[in-house]
Amino acid sequence: MRTIGQCEVALELMCERSLEREAFGRRIADFANVQDWIAETRLEIDQARLLVFKAAHKMDREGNAAARVDVSAIKIVAARLQTRVVDRAMQVFGAMGLTPDTPLSYLWTWGRALRFLDGPDEVHLRVVSRAELAKAKANSGNSGPYFVPPAALGVG
Numbered sequence: 001m002r003t004i005g006q007c008e009v010a011l012e013l014m015c016e017r018s019l020e021r022e023a024f025g026r027r028i029a030d031f032a033n034v035q036d037w038i039a040e041t042r043l044e045i046d047q048a049r050l051l052v053f054k055a056a057h058k059m060d061r062e063g064n065a066a067a068r069v070d071v072s073a074i075k076i077v078a079a080r081l082q083t084r085v086v087d088r089a090m091q092v093f094g095a096m097g098l099t100p101d102t103p104l105s106y107l108w109t110w111g112r113a114l115r116f117l118d119g120p121d122e123v124h125l126r127v128v129s130r131a132e133l134a135k136a137k138a139n140s141g142n143s144g145p146y147f148v149p150p151a152a153l154g155v156g
Contacts, residue, residue, distance in 0.1 A: 072124035
């Protein structure tokens with residue numbers, strides 16, 4: 001998915017720049033908050049990629065229509081992630097990140113378009129919520145799959 005690829009590029013740029021840029025006499029890569037941004041970004045990219053693998057697996061087993069909700073979830077998660085990741089990278093770059101000479105400025109501009117290409121988040125949120133409500137409706141009348149009576153827990 002192009003969005004996850006853009007996140008990978010932004011992470012790579014963030015790491016490279018944090019090793020070069022200095023503040024208060026130290027490389028900014030040595031600051032805990034920058035290290036946290038890098039780690040959080042890696043974890044979030046991997047999470048988004050797992051959603052893609054899950055949807056692809058479902059498509060292989062059950063066909064494209066079966067993964068409709070998963071694809072909508074990926075679109076929302078990945079587009080929002082791209083915005084967060086590029087924002088973190090911009091903070092690492094400072095004002096230099098806004099110059100047209102850096103790929104980061106392109107990613108910054110492109111990130112906004114990703115929020116409405118292939119349908120705005122709100123459309124995909126409806127797809128996900130309708131699927132969840134349909135599951136709840138199908139389970140109405142029973143306690144649901146995760147209900148544990150209080151007495152079984154020694155409560156009440």
